[in-house]
Amino acid sequence: MTKRKKSLNITGPVSEQMKCIQNLIYNYDVDTYYHCQKVAQNSVMIGQIIGLSRKRILLIYNAALIHDLGKIKLPIEVFRKKEGLTDEEWGLVKQHPQIGTDLINSLNDSSLETTIPVVLYHHEHMDGSGYPFALQGEQIPFDARIVAIADALDAMMSPRPFRDDIYSIGRALLKLINYCGTQFDEEIVHQVITWYKGKPLY
Numbered sequence: 001m002t003k004r005k006k007s008l009n010i011t012g013p014v015s016e017q018m019k020c021i022q023n024l025i026y027n028y029d030v031d032t033y034y035h036c037q038k039v040a041q042n043s044v045m046i047g048q049i050i051g052l053s054r055k056r057i058l059l060i061y062n063a064a065l066i067h068d069l070g071k072i073k074l075p076i077e078v079f080r081k082k083e084g085l086t087d088e089e090w091g092l093v094k095q096h097p098q099i100g101t102d103l104i105n106s107l108n109d110s111s112l113e114t115t116i117p118v119v120l121y122h123h124e125h126m127d128g129s130g131y132p133f134a135l136q137g138e139q140i141p142f143d144a145r146i147v148a149i150a151d152a153l154d155a156m157m158s159p160r161p162f163r164d165d166i167y168s169i170g171r172a173l174l175k176l177i178n179y180c181g182t183q184f185d186e187e188i189v190h191q192v193i194t195w196y197k198g199k200p201l202y
């Protein structure tokens, strides 16, 4: 079994600007804020498993912390809805990557530029079935492919209004396998599962 590397000690890499953006998310919806936190932690874990540098992992971590920023301009009820979304509501949901990107660009802060590939492309799928641009495979920035997996893991392992059960890590990973190559980057998922080998991720 592959041993997990020592966790990165990420205690405060975020800038003042990043903290302001995180506050915007927190004030919009506490659950969204904590979701971003957990996706950032999952992204660090994946980055370590696949052997990225500390510098690269920190960039992905920061981007993941604000990946759902665009939601703050949309009604929270759409994201909390238990029943299926209408076409109009789906249209709104699909706007959040672009809205988040526009908000970041409006701040004119070059230090935030590295977050944009994740904010804009974290809902793209490997087979082109994602949004907002239906990119395929390597057209999707690698960092966004990592955060997409981290996002899915948290979505499955956290309570959701539209689902009664919370997945265990094993069940969540099995689910990832089902969507390898269609939704998720097959190689990244393969490396995470190879590392996992039945041990808890936290």
Ligand SMILES: [Fe+2]
Binding pocket: 067, 068, 096, 122, 123
């Ligand atoms: Fe999102």
